[in-house]
Amino acid sequence: MNWSESICLSQPLHDVVLLEGAPTQDWSDVLAEREQAAYERGRRDGEKDLREQLLQQRADMAEVQQGVIQSLRQTLPRIAQQSETALTQLALEAARRVVADLPISAELVEAVVRDALRQVEDTAEITVHLHPEDLDLLRRHESPLLRAEEGRNPVHVIASSEVTRGGCMVQTCFGLLDARRETKWEQLRKTLTP
Secondary structure (H helix, E strand, C coil): CCCCCCCCCCCCCCCCCCCCCCCCCCHHHHHHHHHHHHHHHHHHHHHHHHHHHHHHHHHHHHHHHHHHHHHHHHHHHHHHHHHHHHHHHHHHHHHHHHHHHCCCCHHHHHHHHHHHHHCCCCCCCEEEEECHHHHHHHHHCCCHHHCCCCCCCCEEEEECCCCCCCCEEEEECCEEEEECHHHHHHHHHHHHCC
């Protein structure tokens, strides 16, 4: 189509005025202004959207952070308690194994018996039950525990298969004091574990 050709419209135009003598516009300036306006509007809209996204991300991060902190507040005490229990069990087991591997000596047996006797000092008659091998060990070492001490109630020491090595049981008129190793370990375990 040539610029000088006529254009046929299906309906007449209303309120159209022919501009004669009007200055010609530089369409490149008009297009540049519109382009700049569209660019500015797009930049403002983009900045607004970016701000909203950043605010939403910050809110989401704060929510995640609060969730993590809350989870840690609940988890850390439980982990500490579990660690404490595990370490207590480990320490008890290590100590039990160390003590179990100690050789049974006359001094060890004497110390166990003396400790048990201190707990029952005021009774009239005392019978100490020892493992047969521990009693033989005391006899070989001529332990003073096997001799009657002057000014003290007599202590009878007898062999008993109910007593394990390194422990003893003390019988008095008031009852039985169990100073066997396994009994002491169980008492210690109950004391240290919840």
